[in-house]
Amino acid sequence: MRLTMYLLRDGSMLDASALRLSSAPRELTMNAVDGVKALSFLVEGEPKEPSWISNVEVIARVREHVSDSTSYGAVLLMERKERxxxxxxxxxxxxxxxxxxxxGFGLRVVANLIAxxxxxxxQTRGVASNTRDQRTLLPADGNFADLDIQVDEDWLRQLSGKPEQVSVxxxxxxxDSLRLTIADFSLRNIAAKLDEVLAAYAKEDFRAKxxxxDQxxxxxxxxxxxxxxxxxxxxxxxxRDDSLTFAAPDPFDRNEDLFDHYEITLGYQGRYVLGDLDSASVFGALLDLPPDKDPLNDVRVEALSEDGGHTDKVRPxxxxxLAEQDFEDESFLxxxxxxxxxxxxxxxxxxxxxxxxxxxxxDLDLPTWDVAALRSRLQGTKETAEGLYNRDLAANRGYALLDKELAYLGPHEKLEVSDLVTxxxxxxxxxxxxxxxxxxxxVAQAVNSAATWGSKAHQTVLQTAWKETTGDASAELKRDDAIFVLxxxxxKPGPLHESLFFFTKVLLANALRSITSAQIRVALARIPMDVPPAEKKPRKKRGSAGPSFK
Known part of the structure; x- marks a missing residue:
């Protein structure tokens, strides 16, 4: 038997309040079950035509022979040891x-029981690097390391396998749910099984494995x-707490390469154009927000191209x-x-x-990233602000420009060694x-470059750039002398590591381990950024309300 169960929140009552009224559950007559108090409900779906009918009907008269089908389900609410x-x-x-x-009930039980x-x-969802769901299945029983999951960057949503004790x-x-496959099992023996599950849920064994x-x-x-x-x-x-940070959620729904600026909409109070999402610009735009409005949910942000087209959906x-918040002795992000x-x-x-x-x-004293100046130079071109900044930096400092200079490691594998070499x-x-x-x-650029340092393609691009920037045709940049600088x-002023959001720090901590394991050093450097204040967008003039009479 395959058994799927949820644990209701502590303090829940044995009644239908845990069920959605919209599902119209119908209570059934229960037979007595030793050791548990129980209620049972039948859930009946709306009758509907099978989804494949319209496709087949094009070439075969099938609809007249098929009746609408109804899906059924059941819910058993069972109380055991006050849960x-x-x-x-x-x-x-x-x-x-x-x-x-x-x-997380089922995940914790499985983590305590699994061999x-x-x-x-x-199944994981990225929270530090992206927000995509990913499901990984092994062809045979294996260890957690075989799944190749970045545990600091991904939230583990689901875990499956076989328990240490096959009797379970x-x-x-x-x-959130727990699914058990149990041989020769009857619901008449459910009390003992619920006891096993509750005992497994209470254990702390998962902390060793x-x-x-739960980090x-x-x-x-x-x-x-x-x-x-x-x-x-x-x-x-x-x-106006400037420890609040703002960044676009990733990925954009549409063509991210066309992104040019943001517009913040305050409803009737107007719209503001922002070149970037720095705290000062956002707070400046919100000065006109009425005190009874919620800045989190009543304010809309649009990511737009140069011609005003959307490069992402409109979001609150x-x-x-990006916020870090303490509440009731716990930390939240x-x-x-x-x-x-x-x-x-x-x-x-x-x-x-x-x-x-x-x-x-x-030490590097990198020049200011002037958002307004870069934007004005980008108009009518296909370049990016980053590309312009790197090109200027290379020209003014004598650095080798590697931006877009790719190392081809194979037919379908390429990477940027770095953006610049000093x-x-x-x-x-x-x-x-x-x-x-x-x-x-x-972060991925630096990690991947460090990992492929010894490849011929990587070394060809790097050493060519190194000879260019040193002016020495016989020079070679060795691992011990190189340092990746993010x-x-x-x-934001002050030390760079203090101004970064927590999930970015997670990426950096992992990068430190990866790059240094390749016997290459890694460092950070802050580029000062100058962002123009939010610019209020003029209202469009309304047309005439009707015909004029002279």
Whole structure:
């Protein structure tokens, strides 16, 4: 039997309040079940025609022979040891209200029960580098390392495999729900099985096998803490707290290469044009926002091309806010409109690791990234602000320009060694901090370049540039003399590592390990950024209300 169950939140009652009224659950007569109090419900879907009918009907008269089909499901609510479970069958899972369930219940049970060498699959969502879901399945039982998951950058949503004790189940999978495959099982024996599950949920064994499991967890949209967290961030808006950071969620829905500027809409109070999403510009635009309006959800942001076309869908400002917030002795992060709970020791560890990365800002003294000046030069061209900045830097400092100079490692594999190479052996990788996707690319560029350092294609591009910048045809840049510098343009003053958002720090901490393992040094450098203030867009003049009479 395949058994799917949810654990309802602590304090839940054994009644239909955990079910969606829209599912119209119909209570059934129950037979007595030893050791549990139980209620049962039938869920009946709307009769509908099979989806394939219209395709077949084009060439065959099938519709007249087929009746509309109805999907059925069942939900069993069972109370055991003062906790209530929802066991679902068929489409019954649709009837369970997400607000009522204990998030991560199934994942924790599986993490405690699964055999370390018998893992079969996992589902993750990137939170540091992207927001895509990814499901990884192994062809045979294996270890967690075989899944090749970046545990600091990805949130583990689901885990599946086989337990250490086959008496529990033959296979199990867990996320919010728990799915058990049990041989020769009857629901008459459900009480003992629920006891096993509750005992597994209470264990802390997972910390030895999966110490990262609870270091990062998203809050479901129904979590009551979200409202309070939003209120705390709203108050920081009113205080013009410049520790709030803004960045575009990634990826853009449409052609990101055409992006030129943002427009912030305050409703009747007007629209503002922003060249970049720095705190001063955003707060300046919000000065006209009435006090009864919510800056997170009532303000809209549009990412636009030079001719005013959308390069992404219109989003609330909350989707662009990067915030770190403490609440009730816990740490939370807001990114791309999603709140995450982050374990305190994980935050401290990442901050400590990033603080140890050398900062070469003063030594390099990189020129200011002037947003307005770069934008004016971009008009009518296909160049990017980053490309112009790098070209100017190379021309003015005598650096070798490698931007777009690709090393071809194979028929379908290519990479940028770096953006620039200095006469001192710094390999500069340059990006503005206004988009999280850009910083992900920045880190990946350095990591991939370090990993392929020994390849012929990499060395050909690098050493050619090194000879150019040193003027010595016999010179060779060796690993010991090279240093990757992640140069990030930001309007925020002070040490670079203090102004970066937490998930960017996670990427940097992982990059430090990857690059130094290739026996190459890594450092940071701040590029000062000059961003013009928000420019209020004039209202369009309304046309005549009607014909004029003379």
């Amino acid at each position: 209530v479970f929802a066991l679902t069958f068929g489409t019954g899972f649709h009837a369970v209200d997400p607000k009522a369930i204990e998030p 370390s060498s018998r893992i079969r699959g996992a 189940a033959t296979n199990l999978a867990g996320s 999966f110490p990262f499991l 990062l967890a998203p809050l479901p949209s129904t979590d009551p803490r979200i409202e309070k967290l939003d209120e705390l961030v709203q108050s920081r808006f009113r205080d 400002l909350k989707s662009y806010v 807001l990114t791309a409109g999603q709140w995450f709970l982050v374990r305190h020791d994980f935050v401290a560890l990442v901050n400590e690791q990033v603080a140890r990365i050398p900062d070469l800002s003063e 006469p001192s052996g710094e390999l500069l990788c340059v990006k503005a901090a206004s988009k999280s996707a850009a910083l992900s690319h920045l 140069a990030i343009a930001t309007p």
